Amino acid sequence: MCHHQQGNHDCDVSFNVLSNKHFESEFDRLITQNGLLEGPVCGHCGARYLDQPGNFIFNGSHGKIPAGKNGRKAKPAGFRVIHKPCKGKAGARFTVSLDHQQQEKMHDNVRLLRALVNGARITALRKLLVDPDTGKKCGVERVYNRIFWLEKNLLAFERAKLKEWRDKTEAQGGHPHMRIAHDDVVIGVNWESRSDRRLTPLQCSVSADIDTGYVFRIDANFDTTVDPVQVVQENYLDDQLMPTNVRQAYAQKSGNNFTVPSMHFQRPTGRFEEAALFASAESHWRVFSLRLDKEYAAQGLAQLPQDDLDEIANANEHRKIFNTLRNGYFGFQETDRDSRGSFNGSVVKPTYTKAAHLACLRDLLPAKRLTIVGEQEASMVRVVPHVFRDWIQEDRFEWHVMHFDKNASEPENSRRATAFKTAFDIYKARAHASGQTQTSDHALLSQFCAGAMAPAFNRDPSGHMTPFPIINFRSVQFPQLWVRSGVEIHGETREVVGFPVLRKKYRQKLKGSAFHVMPTDPDLCDALARRYIKATIHPVSSFMNSLRERVSPTKRARGRSARNGPSYINGATFNPAVLVAFLNIYRINYNRFEERPYSSASARNSNQVAVSSGTQSIRRPGSKVKVKAPKQRKLAPIQSTPAIRLGADARRMTSTTRATPDPRRILYRPWLNHGTPLWKKFETR
Ligand SMILES: [Zn+2]
Ligand SMILES: [Zn+2]
Structure with a gap:
C-alpha cells in the first residue's frame, strides 16, 4: 500500500508485484477445482x-461389482491403464x-x-x-x-456439459458477443471454536452471464x-531443521555481493496470505502437543512416557523455528487466526x-467478443x-465498471x-x-x-471538480470520463x-475527453449509451441473494443488510472446504x-410468452355466486434454467412437456472422464 501524501491524505494505491509462477499454481488450483477434477494420474511421473x-493404454479390468436385484448384470469395478512413456516403471x-x-445410497x-x-x-x-434399521445418527x-x-x-x-456447449458453439462460429457480470462477494466464516466467534472473511469471485443468468464460476480465495x-x-x-530458501542473493555492479530476505513474490509460499499460513503451521504443532498433554492429564498421569515427551520436545523445536522465520526473517504481522488448527x-x-x-473464465467461453462488467475494485486494475x-489487442474485449447507490x-x-419509467413514457410518446x-x-x-x-465527478471540500473513480482507475491508460x-x-x-477498456475506435476518441466534459461526437455518445444501458451486475447479486436465503452458512454476517448484527454461524463452516463445496x-x-x-433488461429474446386472454371467476362476497371477469395477464414469464437459456442444456426453451433433469440420472455417470476412452469403457461396461 502506497502511503505517499496526496493533498492531505494517503494516496492508497496498492501495489503488489505478481509472480507468474504463483499465478500458474493458482490457475491450476481453480481449473481442477482444488484438485477435485484432476482425474487419474500416472503414479510414476504424475502425468494427468x-x-x-x-x-495411456488399457490393460484389462479390475474387480467385479456383483449383479443387482433389479436385473443389472455383474460388471467390472474398474479398469487398469498404463502410462506408455513410463511403461515398466513403478506406478x-x-x-x-x-x-x-453402491447404488443403494443413491436415494440418500x-x-x-435437495436438503x-x-x-x-x-x-x-x-x-x-x-x-433406518439402527436409528444411529451419521457422523459429521x-x-x-x-x-x-x-x-x-x-x-x-x-x-463436461460446458465443454460440449463450447465445442458446439465454436463449431457454429462462436457466440457473437457475451456479456459477463463480475463481482466480489465476501463471506464471513466462523471456523473457530464454539466459544470463539471471530469471523474470517473469504473473498469469492463470481462471474455470471448477463443475458441468461448462468453463473459460470465462484472461486473462494482458499486453497x-x-x-x-x-x-x-x-x-x-532442511533435514537439520535449519532455514533454507529464505534469502535472495544479489550482485551489484561494483562486485559487491549481498543477500536479503526474499520478497513475497520470490518466496515459494508467496501465493498465500503468509502471515496466516505461518501462524496456522505453528498452531498445528501447538495444538498437537496440547492434545497429547490433555489426554494424559485426563488419565490422571502427571508424568508422560519418554516417547511422548520426545514428541512434545520435537513440536516445540518446530514452533521455535517457525516463529524465527515469521518474525526474524519475513517480519509478518502477528495474527491470531486459525487458533484451532484442526483443518488443512x-x-x-x-x-x-x-x-x-x-x-479460467476466458478459456471457458466460446465468445467472439467479450464484455466484462464489474464494480470498482482495485485488484481488477x-x-x-x-x-x-491478447483479446484487447485483437479488439475483442471491453471492460466496463459501474458504481451505484x-x-x-x-x-x-x-x-x-x-x-424513470414515467419520464421515458413521455419521451416515447413525443418520439412517436x-x-x-x-x-x-x-x-x-x-x-x-x-x-x-x-x-460524473466529485467535488473536493473547496468545491473544485475532481474525477469520479477511485485512484486506481485514474491512470493514463484508462479514459477519464465516467x-x-x-x-x-x-x-x-x-x-x-466508466469504460476502462473499449473497442479501439471508441477508445481513442474517449481518451481525448476530459473527465468533466461530455464528448460532442454523436457516434461516441451513442456507443456509450448502448453500453450504459447494458451495464449491470444484477445476475451476480440475484444469485448471491438466493444463495444467502437458502444456504445457511453463507448468510451475510455483517454488512448493511444484517438484520441482527454479526451472527454466529453454526457448525457447518468449521471447515472452509465444506463452505466451498x-x-x-x-x-x-x-x-x-x-x-x-x-428477465434481463438486455436479453435478446423476451422471457415472456403471450397467454390467451381467458376469463376468471371472482366470488361475490357473502355468497357462493361467481362473477366472470377477463384475465388481466397477457404475458406470462417463461420458467427455465440458466443452462437452457444459455443453450448449454439440450432441452428446448419452448417445450411445454419439459421436465427438470433428474439428479439421479446425472450423479452416477463417469463425468470426470467425459470425452475420453475411459468414459466409453465405464458407460458400456
Ligand atoms: Zn502514491
Ligand atoms: Zn508417467
Whole structure:
C-alpha cells in the first residue's frame, strides 16, 4: 500500500508485484477445482490422464461389482491403464474406478442434495442420513464426505456439459458477443471454536452471464489442498531443521555481493496470505502437543512416557523455528487466526485468485467478443489488462465498471425506477408523435440515455471538480470520463459507468475527453449509451441473494443488510472446504436443476410468452355466486434454467412437456472422464 501524501491524505494505491509462477499454481488450483477434477494420474511421473488420454493404454479390468436385484448384470469395478512413456516403471500401471458405486445410497445422496440447496444445516443433514434399521445418527465426518462427493460429481458433470456447449458453439462460429457480470462477494466464516466467534472473511469471485443468468464460476480465495505445516517445512527447512530458501542473493555492479530476505513474490509460499499460513503451521504443532498433554492429564498421569515427551520436545523445536522465520526473517504481522488448527488449507492472496478466476473464465467461453462488467475494485486494475491482453489487442474485449447507490432501500429503488419509467413514457410518446413510429423501444431507450448522459465527478471540500473513480482507475491508460444518466432499468440505481477498456475506435476518441466534459461526437455518445444501458451486475447479486436465503452458512454476517448484527454461524463452516463445496453445489443446482423466470433488461429474446386472454371467476362476497371477469395477464414469464437459456442444456426453451433433469440420472455417470476412452469403457461396461 502506497502511503505517499496526496493533498492531505494517503494516496492508497496498492501495489503488489505478481509472480507468474504463483499465478500458474493458482490457475491450476481453480481449473481442477482444488484438485477435485484432476482425474487419474500416472503414479510414476504424475502425468494427468485427462491432459493426454492418448498416452495411456488399457490393460484389462479390475474387480467385479456383483449383479443387482433389479436385473443389472455383474460388471467390472474398474479398469487398469498404463502410462506408455513410463511403461515398466513403478506406478505407471494403475486402476481407475469410480468412487461410491453402491447404488443403494443413491436415494440418500439425492435427498442430501435437495436438503443442502434448501437451507438445511449440518445437524439436519445428519438426521437425514440416520440408519433406518439402527436409528444411529451419521457422523459429521461422513456427512462431509458425502458433500464432497456430491460436489465432485456435480462439478465434473458441469465441466463436461460446458465443454460440449463450447465445442458446439465454436463449431457454429462462436457466440457473437457475451456479456459477463463480475463481482466480489465476501463471506464471513466462523471456523473457530464454539466459544470463539471471530469471523474470517473469504473473498469469492463470481462471474455470471448477463443475458441468461448462468453463473459460470465462484472461486473462494482458499486453497483446500495444502497442509500448512508441510508447505512451510518443505520449502523453508532442511533435514537439520535449519532455514533454507529464505534469502535472495544479489550482485551489484561494483562486485559487491549481498543477500536479503526474499520478497513475497520470490518466496515459494508467496501465493498465500503468509502471515496466516505461518501462524496456522505453528498452531498445528501447538495444538498437537496440547492434545497429547490433555489426554494424559485426563488419565490422571502427571508424568508422560519418554516417547511422548520426545514428541512434545520435537513440536516445540518446530514452533521455535517457525516463529524465527515469521518474525526474524519475513517480519509478518502477528495474527491470531486459525487458533484451532484442526483443518488443512490456506487463504490465498485475493489478487491471485481473481487473476486465475478471470483466466479460467476466458478459456471457458466460446465468445467472439467479450464484455466484462464489474464494480470498482482495485485488484481488477492490475489483473484485467494482464489476463485479457491478447483479446484487447485483437479488439475483442471491453471492460466496463459501474458504481451505484448501495444504500438505497428497496422502496427508494422502485420509486426511482417508476420516476424513470414515467419520464421515458413521455419521451416515447413525443418520439412517436414526431414521426418516429418505426423505432423500437430499445432504440428509443438508447436515444433517451444518450440525451440524458452527463459526466460524473466529485467535488473536493473547496468545491473544485475532481474525477469520479477511485485512484486506481485514474491512470493514463484508462479514459477519464465516467458518465451518469437517468436510466434506471436494472436493480441498481443512480448508476455511474466508466469504460476502462473499449473497442479501439471508441477508445481513442474517449481518451481525448476530459473527465468533466461530455464528448460532442454523436457516434461516441451513442456507443456509450448502448453500453450504459447494458451495464449491470444484477445476475451476480440475484444469485448471491438466493444463495444467502437458502444456504445457511453463507448468510451475510455483517454488512448493511444484517438484520441482527454479526451472527454466529453454526457448525457447518468449521471447515472452509465444506463452505466451498456448498457454494459449488448450490451454483450448479441454480444453473441446471431449478426453473425460475428470469428477465434481463438486455436479453435478446423476451422471457415472456403471450397467454390467451381467458376469463376468471371472482366470488361475490357473502355468497357462493361467481362473477366472470377477463384475465388481466397477457404475458406470462417463461420458467427455465440458466443452462437452457444459455443453450448449454439440450432441452428446448419452448417445450411445454419439459421436465427438470433428474439428479439421479446425472450423479452416477463417469463425468470426470467425459470425452475420453475411459468414459466409453465405464458407460458400456
Ligand atoms: Zn502514491
Ligand atoms: Zn508417467
